[in-house]
Each structure stands twice: as C-alpha cells, then as structure tokens.
Amino acid sequence: MVSLRGHYQNGYVTHDLDRAVTLVEGRYGLTGWWRFEAEVSVETPACTATMQIRIASAWAGGLHIEIVEPMGGADEHYRALLPDDPDDPTPRLHHWALRRDDLQEMRAELSASGLPLAFAGESPAMVFAYMDARASLGHYLEFVWKAPGGWEKIGWPEGRLLL
Amino acid sequence: MYFKGHFQNAYITHDLYGALELIDNRFGKVDWIVFEPDMQLKTANGIKESSVKAALGWHDGHQLEIIQPVKGYVDHYLPVLPEDKTDIVPRFHHIAVRRDDEKAMREEIAQLGLPVEFEGEVPGLIFIYLNAAKVLGHHFEYIWATPEGWEMQGWPKDRPVY
Numbered sequence: 101m102v103s104l105r106g107h108y109q110n111g112y113v114t115h116d117l118d119r120a121v122t123l124v125e126g127r128y129g130l131t132g133w134w135r136f137e138a139e140v141s142v143e144t145p146a147c148t149a150t151m152q153i154r155i156a157s158a159w160a161g162g163l164h165i166e167i168v169e170p171m172g173g174a175d176e177h178y179r180a181l182l183p184d185d186p187d188d189p190t191p192r193l194h195h196w197a198l199r200r201d202d203l204q205e206m207r208a209e210l211s212a213s214g215l216p217l218a219f220a221g222e223s224p225a226m227v228f229a230y231m232d233a234r235a236s237l238g239h240y241l242e243f244v245w246k247a248p249g250g251w252e253k254i255g256w257p258e259g260r261l262l263l
Numbered sequence: 264m265y266f267k268g269h270f271q272n273a274y275i276t277h278d279l280y281g282a283l284e285l286i287d288n289r290f291g292k293v294d295w296i297v298f299e300p301d302m303q304l305k306t307a308n309g310i311k312e313s314s315v316k317a318a319l320g321w322h323d324g325h326q327l328e329i330i331q332p333v334k335g336y337v338d339h340y341l342p343v344l345p346e347d348k349t350d351i352v353p354r355f356h357h358i359a360v361r362r363d364d365e366k367a368m369r370e371e372i373a374q375l376g377l378p379v380e381f382e383g384e385v386p387g388l389i390f391i392y393l394n395a396a397k398v399l400g401h402h403f404e405y406i407w408a409t410p411e412g413w414e415m416q417g418w419p420k421d422r423p424v425y
Contacts, residue, residue: 101290104322105322106323123397127375127395160264161425162267162269183400190398190399191400235285235352236285236288236289238352
C-alpha cells in the first residue's frame, strides 16, 4: 500500500510563472527562488514523451514550495488543474511531493499503489513519478528519490527531519 | 516567515466518513480524531453559528484535515466543493501553520494583510482563517494552541516546528 509519509513539498501550477512568483513573493516575502526551465523527457503509460516546463521553487521554513508553468508537449497532467482563465496567474495546488530514500522500495511501493501513473522521469541523480491521486485526494502525488547529496543540493533545511 | 510551522493540508468534502474511508483504503488506516462541533465564529459581520464534521489524521509528521460543512456559516468552504453532491472526493482548501505565541500570531496576521475570513476557538486553541485565494489559490489558517491543545490535536511527540 502506498504511504503519505515523507511530505515535504506543496506543488502548484500556474499560467504565468513570473506573475505567480511575484504574487507569492510580494505578499509572503518569500525569496531565494531557484528557477529552472527545460525540456524534460518523461515516461507515460502510453509512450516516452517530452514536455517543456518552467519551475520556481523555494523553501519556506520546512515546507518546500514549487510552482510549475507548463509550456507545451506532454504537459496535460499539469494543465489539468490550471484555472480556465489563461490570464489568471494565481497558483493552484497540483501535488504534494513525498521524499523517498530507497529507490528500490519506492519502485515497489508505486507498483503496488493502485494509483495510475501520470508520468515519470529519471536521471542518475533523481527519479520522480507523478501518480494520479485525483480520485482520493483531488490532486496528484509526486514521489521523489535523489542520489546521495541530492537533497542538500536543493537546500533541504539542516535539521529538517524526514517525517 | 509566514509559512513557518506548516503542518497541515486541509480538504473539504460532501461526506466526511466516505472521504475518510476513501483515504484510508488508498493510503492506509490512521487514527482519525473526529469531531462535530457547533461553533460560534467571529466574522467581519458579527458572530455566526457554524456546524461542521471534521477529522484530523497524521501521516507521520504531516496532518490531514478533512471537513464536511453541515449548516450555518460555512460559506468559505463551499467554493471548492464539487457541484455533484454524490462526489465525496476531498478537495484541497487550505494549509495551516502552528503558532505558540498568540500575541505574536495576531501581529503577524496584521502584517501579512490578507483578508480575515473568521476566527474561532475552543478551550486552549484559537484558529483564524485568512483568504489567500488571490495569492496562493486557497485559504491560509493560523492556529495557536496551548501545549495541551496541540496534544489534543495529536501532535506527534518530538515533532519539531519547522
């Protein structure tokens, strides 16, 4: 059975990353955003595909906040929770991310989870899988494994336990 | 640091017990703390009666709250509920942050400057909902409680406040 342990991130989607970051930064004073723009290769249940995304993320205390702007390609699972109005930049909650430290266990957990795979990707440094939990929580869940040192690279707060 | 002390993601449903069963069946059974309070909420338009069914469940260090609006002043919950009343899947509504100093919490809320939807309390615990829909797309709840109040919520022993 899949577990909800290891929550560390609330992930949002937006139609406009720059305006969304400005909104959150302006009101909450959240700074230190790490930005990323890329074409990402992913595995879906149907095929290997690519998507273009822009991402900004920042630590807010022990909570990691990620905002994703889907830019094209196989990005329909990000777009699924966007507001209808394309001029609305307000972030919408899209997923939680759950940290896993044992890749083999994570793969086994996801295989047995009963949750539909939305898409997944991997490199030597990181494996991620978005599972569709809309039927039970109304949104997606992302499971993330990183190679040693990977969590530190994204600024995992010192002393932040994995709970 | 307004997000400091985040510990809860909260959801709204048309059917509390159906939603709990849905979550337990998928993610494993937890010991939900279930309560069905009739509350008096302080709003900008005076005191309002509000009744809900609610449950708190911990998955290690992270708490889920599931709320079913029942009657009275529940307006703030309704926009996220699906139109189909037979759809019991919980819908995300707010995050909650923990505070241990009530005065500092109130100063922080004033500084943050988001619209206050309402304030409520039970002995040893005060909760204040802010409307952050135009910033985060959802509500934002501040909770102050005494040590006993946190214990009442099932706060895991030795779980730090990040």
